[in-house]
Amino acid sequence: MGTGGRLLLLAIAASLLSPLAVAECWDKGSYTTNSTNPDNIQRLADTLPQKAANSPTLFATATVGSLPDVVYALALCRGDANASSCELCLASAFQQGLGLCASALDATFYNYDPCYLRYSDRDFLATTTNDNQEIRVGSQSVSAPFELFDAAVHALLNATADHAAADPLKRFATGEVVAGRGSVVPAIYALAQCTPDMAQESCRSCLADIIQRVPSSSSGTTSGGIIGVRCNYRYELHHFFSGNPRLQLPAPENLKHPETGKSSFYFP
Ligand SMILES: *[C@@H]1O[C@H](CO)[C@@H](O)[C@H](O)[C@H]1NC(C)=O
Ligand SMILES: *[C@@H]1O[C@H](CO)[C@@H](O)[C@H](O)[C@H]1NC(C)=O
Ligand SMILES: *[C@@H]1O[C@H](CO)[C@@H](O)[C@H](O)[C@H]1NC(C)=O
Numbered sequence: 723m724g725t726g727g728r729l730l731l732l733a734i735a736a737s738l739l740s741p742l743a744v745a746e747c748w749d750k751g752s753y754t755t756n757s758t759n760p761d762n763i764q765r766l767a768d769t770l771p772q773k774a775a776n777s778p779t780l781f782a783t784a785t786v787g788s789l790p791d792v793v794y795a796l797a798l799c800r801g802d803a804n805a806s807s808c809e810l811c812l813a814s815a816f817q818q819g820l821g822l823c824a825s826a827l828d829a830t831f832y833n834y835d836p837c838y839l840r841y842s843d844r845d846f847l848a849t850t851t852n853d854n855q856e857i858r859v860g861s862q863s864v865s866a867p868f869e870l871f872d873a874a875v876h877a878l879l880n881a882t883a884d885h886a887a888a889d890p891l892k893r894f895a896t897g898e899v900v901a902g903r904g905s906v907v908p909a910i911y912a913l914a915q916c917t918p919d920m921a922q923e924s925c926r927s928c929l930a931d932i933i934q935r936v937p938s939s940s941s942g943t944t945s946g947g948i949i950g951v952r953c954n955y956r957y958e959l960h961h962f963f964s965g966n967p968r969l970q971l972p973a974p975e976n977l978k979h980p981e982t983g984k985s986s987f988y989f990p
Contacts, residue, residue: 745829770812771812796841802894815838857939876936881971895915905975910958911957929953929955
């Protein structure tokens with residue numbers, strides 16, 4: 723994940739503002755002995771939240787300073803956020819993150835609802851590598867058979883990823899598995915997103931890479947997700963995003979083989 727032999731200092735922010743916020747700080751150094759000038763970071767904190775919020779894609783990058791004191795940065799809000807919640811989220815991510823990673827040369831702040839940002843002394847903007855991934859796993863299990871539930875999650879994420887990659891503006895989509903009457907699988911809601919500067923194919927392959935880790939990362943759990951700097955997905959059993967889901971899938975049905983009694987499933 724692009725660690726490059728650097729020292730990782732992971733800070734989990736048990737913050738009052740957002741209990742899910744996570745900050746990853748690399749190479750926690752000292753400004754006085756090395757580059758990444760705090761003025762540059764402050765300039766980012768002062769400008770990047772507004773720049774992203776004012777963009778129709780809710781995304782912004784920035785390069786501040788001059789060599790050797792250059793900082794590269796990226797900020798992204800969830801595709802269903804509005805400008806004011808986007809700006810507030812990024813400003814709070816900066817504030818909380820800088821408290822945790824006071825003098826890091828490379829830091830990623832995930833303020834899950836609904837934004838994240840990264841800055842670094844290395845030019846990570848030059849690639850679309852999905853660095854610094856965070857895995858979220860729910861603490862509760864579903865009552866549906868895991869195999870059936872996992873298959874429904876996987877199918878939903880695949881379809882949502884297709885739509886996200888095909889979205890030319892935000893590379894963002896939401897979806898739902900609709901639980902019909904008597905369905906053993908509950909309703910499932912999902913989103914998938916790439917940074918909007920990615921091409922359709924690289925967005926889809928970024929998402930395929932993290933989605934293929936379902937179910938091993940979150941089998942049978944009521945929520946899950948992987949969030950990286952370039953793409954992310956998330957699913958929950960409640961309607962956690964705003965607006966109607968972009969796509970809907972029927973819940974899979976469980977079939978018992980009449981002779982062997984073995985279960986299999988299909989999507990009607
Ligand atoms: C920054 O750190 C590197 C490696 O730790 C060191 O080689 C270099 O001299 C430092 N730069 C300054 C300006 O202190
Ligand atoms: C923006 O989104 C937040 C959170 O969903 C909501 O509380 C707020 O009312 C929205 N503001 C506008 C102007 O739509
Ligand atoms: C999801 O898509 C991958 C390829 O992108 C495919 O191998 C896999 O079978 C699909 N899974 C489901 C459940 O549709």
